[in-house]
Amino acid sequence: MAGNKTVLVVGGGISGITAAVEAAEAGCKVILVEKLPYLGGRVAQLNKYFPKLCPPTCGLEINFKRIRRNPDIAVYTLAEVVNISGTAGNYNATIRVTPRYVEDRTATSKCVEDCPVEISNDFNYGMDKTKAVHLPYEMAYPMNLVADRDALLKVQGQAAYNAFIESCNAKGIRIDLDAKPETFDLEVDSVVWATGWRPYDPTKLDKLGFGVCTNVITNVMMERLASFAGPTKGEILRPSDGKKVNNLAFVQCAGSRDRNHLPYCSSICCLASLKQATYLRDYNPDAQAHIFYIDLRAYGRFEYFYDRVRNDEKILLTKGKIVSITEDPATKDVILEGEDILSGQKIRRTFDMAVLATGMQPNTSLEKIPGPDVQYDEFGFVISDKGIHAAGVTKRPMDVGTCLQDATGAAIKALQDTVGR
Ligand SMILES: Cc1cc2nc3c(=O)[nH]c(=O)nc-3n(C[C@H](O)[C@H](O)[C@H](O)COP(=O)(O)OP(=O)(O)OC[C@H]3O[C@@H](n4cnc5c(N)ncnc54)[C@H](O)[C@@H]3O)c2cc1C
Numbered sequence: 001m002a003g004n005k006t007v008l009v010v011g012g013g014i015s016g017i018t019a020a021v022e023a024a025e026a027g028c029k030v031i032l033v034e035k036l037p038y039l040g041g042r043v044a045q046l047n048k049y050f051p052k053l054c055p056p057t058c059g060l061e062i063n064f065k066r067i068r069r070n071p072d073i074a075v076y077t078l079a080e081v082v083n084i085s086g087t088a089g090n091y092n093a094t095i096r097v098t099p100r101y102v103e104d105r106t107a108t109s110k111c112v113e114d115c116p117v118e119i120s121n122d123f124n125y126g127m128d129k130t131k132a133v134h135l136p137y138e139m140a141y142p143m144n145l146v147a148d149r150d151a152l153l154k155v156q157g158q159a160a161y162n163a164f165i166e167s168c169n170a171k172g173i174r175i176d177l178d179a180k181p182e183t184f185d186l187e188v189d190s191v192v193w194a195t196g197w198r199p200y201d202p203t204k205l206d207k208l209g210f211g212v213c214t215n216v217i218t219n220v221m222m223e224r225l226a227s228f229a230g231p232t233k234g235e236i237l238r239p240s241d242g243k244k245v246n247n248l249a250f251v252q253c254a255g256s257r258d259r260n261h262l263p264y265c266s267s268i269c270c271l272a273s274l275k276q277a278t279y280l281r282d283y284n285p286d287a288q289a290h291i292f293y294i295d296l297r298a299y300g301r302f303e304y305f306y307d308r309v310r311n312d313e314k315i316l317l318t319k320g321k322i323v324s325i326t327e328d329p330a331t332k333d334v335i336l337e338g339e340d341i342l343s344g345q346k347i348r349r350t351f352d353m354a355v356l357a358t359g360m361q362p363n364t365s366l367e368k369i370p371g372p373d374v375q376y377d378e379f380g381f382v383i384s385d386k387g388i389h390a391a392g393v394t395k396r397p398m399d400v401g402t403c404l405q406d407a408t409g410a411a412i413k414a415l416q417d418t419v420g421r
């Protein structure tokens with residue numbers, strides 16, 4: 001019965017990918033729309049994921065294979081849904097696709113080295129640079145180059161740019177900065193919305209030193225710092241001077257459970273910091289990690305992960321609220337101040353580097369779904385469950401395993417919408 005049905009899945013993170021393959025394998029046609037030039041979402045940027053601590057490619061590659069092999073899934077990257085009208089079983093969706101501005105006819109995706117322009121590398125959260133014509137990351141799906149049009153336009157016509165275009169032509173790669181975005185309409189039976197989350201903006205935490213102290217980074221940046229494909233090739237070095245980190249602080253609930261920022265708990269940040277403490281200990285066995293928390297939350301089956309990590313005597317846990325981070329101007333060390341909740345003593349400790357455990361903010365808190373009958377809670381998570389079905393972190397903070405279950409549920413609801421139309 002599902003054979004004639006079409007499901008539009010918006011967001012190509014782990015939740016959207018899961019909903020897409022589950023719906024397609026149940027017999028639907030699926031259109032998967034992703035805003036970025038690649039699938040995988042935030043999971044693709046993790047170094048390893050708990051509880052098994054395997055690299056994200058383990059889970060993603062299997063799903064990319066399921067997509068690649070399934071002719072019923074059409075993937076649009078650099079694409080967004082502009083509008084959705086209609087009702088369940090009978091939606092009309094308008095999709096806009098931005099060009100990649102580069103076509104690699106050899107499909108070897110290797111032309112980037114002689115590109116004369118460098119841009120900030122968003123995949124590594126701006127911690128290094130990449131070429132303006134680049135592969136988004138080494139395991140990207142689709143494995144296609146993408147060009148930053150605005151960056152290239154600034155040098156268009158200059159000798160270095162002309163030489164680059166010539167070398168591209170010789171390699172079978174065509175740059176076309178005049179390519180135009182395309183907009184088209186689709187009739188779909190059902191919609192799954194899985195646009196996920198963004199890290200809470202750390203510059204809003206004005207006492208915690210992000211952007212002021214060179215050696216204060218966020219938890220998502222820590223994932224890239226520890227990754228072999230990251231800005232330091234997996235070496236955990238502090239940004240100010242490239243020194244090997246020996247003494248690292250994690251500041252939990254950075255903005256979370258705080259009515260001035262994100263009043264809710266993102267549920268995974270404690271586990272993420274416990275995991276990241278193991279990155280440091282694996283990299284540098286002499287190093288010490290110190291986690292400052294309000295309440296350490298390792299829910300359900302993750303309790304054993306917490307137990308395992310806390311048995312390491314070089315991973316210290318202090319129940320304490322950090323209220324300020326400053327920088328020693330001479331050494332660039334970071335100075336944490338706050339209160340030890342159990343002893344009532346003041347905390348004043350110096351570290352090589354600090355990681356702010358910022359929470360997950362739903363993208364739907366800032367970009368609403370352009371469709372009918374969607375309801376949100378006060379934080380911007382989707383709470384309605386009729387018509388457009390939300391999946392994954394669009395609904396609430398959750399880990400990858402829970403996203404898989406939730407997205408499978410959303411796919412089943414999408415089938416139920418459409419069956420019997
Ligand atoms: C520091 C940190 C470490 C973590 N480590 C782990 C871990 O070890 N194990 C674990 O289980 N979980 C971990 N998590 C949680 C994990 O990252 C999330 O569970 C997961 O990313 C949720 O996937 P998602 O698909 O719902 O959202 P996302 O990963 O955010 O994917 C959403 C996708 O939608 C796209 N999108 C956004 N807006 C639009 C739009 N308008 N149109 C089209 N596409 C759009 C995005 O580009 C993205 O590709 C961690 C989280 C943090 C903060």
